[in-house]
Amino acid sequence: MEERKLLPELFRKEYQKIVSVLCYRFGIEYIEIAQDIVSDTFLSATETWSQKGLPENPTAWLYTVAKNKAKNHLKREALFEQKLTPQLQYLESGQVAAAEIDLSDKNIADSQLAMIFTVCNPCNSSASQVALALHLLCGFDIAEIADAYLSNKEVIYKRVNRAKQKLREENIKIEQPALADLTPRLENVLTTIYLLFSEGYYSISASSNLRKDFCTEAMRLCHLLIAHPTTNLPAVNALMALMCFHASRFDARVDGQGEAILYQDQNESLWNPELIEKGAFYLAAAAQGTVMSKYHLEAGIAYWHTQKEDTAEKWTQVLKYYDDLLMLEYSPIVALNRTYALSKVKGKEAAIVEAEKLKLLNNHFYHTLLAELYTGLDDHQALAHYRQALSVAQSDADRLQIRKHMEKLLLS
Numbered sequence: 001m002e003e004r005k006l007l008p009e010l011f012r013k014e015y016q017k018i019v020s021v022l023c024y025r026f027g028i029e030y031i032e033i034a035q036d037i038v039s040d041t042f043l044s045a046t047e048t049w050s051q052k053g054l055p056e057n058p059t060a061w062l063y064t065v066a067k068n069k070a071k072n073h074l075k076r077e078a079l080f081e082q083k084l085t086p087q088l089q090y091l092e093s094g095q096v097a098a099a100e101i102d103l104s105d106k107n108i109a110d111s112q113l114a115m116i117f118t119v120c121n122p123c124n125s126s127a128s129q130v131a132l133a134l135h136l137l138c139g140f141d142i143a144e145i146a147d148a149y150l151s152n153k154e155v156i157y158k159r160v161n162r163a164k165q166k167l168r169e170e171n172i173k174i175e176q177p178a179l180a181d182l183t184p185r186l187e188n189v190l191t192t193i194y195l196l197f198s199e200g201y202y203s204i205s206a207s208s209n210l211r212k213d214f215c216t217e218a219m220r221l222c223h224l225l226i227a228h229p230t231t232n233l234p235a236v237n238a239l240m241a242l243m244c245f246h247a248s249r250f251d252a253r254v255d256g257q258g259e260a261i262l263y264q265d266q267n268e269s270l271w272n273p274e275l276i277e278k279g280a281f282y283l284a285a286a287a288q289g290t291v292m293s294k295y296h297l298e299a300g301i302a303y304w305h306t307q308k309e310d311t312a313e314k315w316t317q318v319l320k321y322y323d324d325l326l327m328l329e330y331s332p333i334v335a336l337n338r339t340y341a342l343s344k345v346k347g348k349e350a351a352i353v354e355a356e357k358l359k360l361l362n363n364h365f366y367h368t369l370l371a372e373l374y375t376g377l378d379d380h381q382a383l384a385h386y387r388q389a390l391s392v393a394q395s396d397a398d399r400l401q402i403r404k405h406m407e408k409l410l411l412s
Helices: 002-026 028-052 058-076 105-119 126-137 142-149 153-169 179-201 212-227 234-247 273-285 294-304 312-328 332-346 348-358 364-374 379-392 396-411
Strands: none
Touching (some): 002 028, 002 058, 002 105, 002 126, 002 212, 028 058, 028 153, 105 153, 105 179, 126 142, 126 153, 126 179, 234 273, 234 294, 294 312, 332 348, 332 364, 348 364, 364 379, 364 396
16 A cells, blocks of 8 residues: 555654654653654554545644644643743644644754754763664664664664663753864764765665665755754765765666666766766865865765776776775775775786785675686686675675676686
């Protein structure tokens, strides 16, 4: 039925918005009550819409029901007079006017901006800040966060709940970020957005390797930061540029059956020139000042991947960006990705030497890359790495892609 298709989409888009507005309005101490109210709103939608069909404006229906449920809860808990009365207007019938809980686009944006900086308060560890923000503001469930962290659900569940409790204990206020708050907290906010986009761009938890809804949400949250003068900073623009460049190749990354298409095999005509242009705009905006973040460097790499020509200049620049990125913040995955660029600049043999030093034996990307590097040099070794990749791959899409490469190698 139509409502069954629409509700999950609305839940992803609207759940965290309404939770943010309710928390922004009533305080961090009501965070779990806000989640319960919004969850109950979607339960009501499931029951009502299945019986009566979709309303004319489903989003407006959700907002109205959520507001009514919030008012009813406050009345039951004898908090209505204390929290709302000074700011409300009453209709002649004695009913409360609908405007007291403001779900306008502006207030939703203000609420989410305030909430993300509240959630990323340094009273919690960085890992807890990111996990809680992913859960409350980005709509991740516990299993999806666990996948993003390569952790287990119990660890993430405890982390999220401890983070909520710490915010309540510290009586953290939900308010717009001040300049003094930006330095210690913006990094975790950007990490949250980066992880959200990454989970969408390559999702272990989904049957498909590409979840555009996650990526779109990450870009929307980043745009909230850019739209606010206090948070419109170079690193924020660099992250937006990075996401635009990656998103520009969405339609070329999978075929009609949902199977992944490698970069070198992508149809350039399916790339989105408007997103590439937007990425260039944000990258230019990120060039202000003297600070070079990891997002600047990754955006530079992503930019060159929107230039399909296989030139020496392209791979030399990409390799330089990878070298700078490793100097700034070492990561074995970044080091692995660097070896592909190294193969383009210095040859496969040099790349194999560097890749094998990493010993990422439980990572299918490691074995897939080595298989590609060995192809044409030692096909027996290449096939062995494809078999290893197949044994450690975590998604059906990855396994299918690996089998295709094995078949191609065996037939060559």
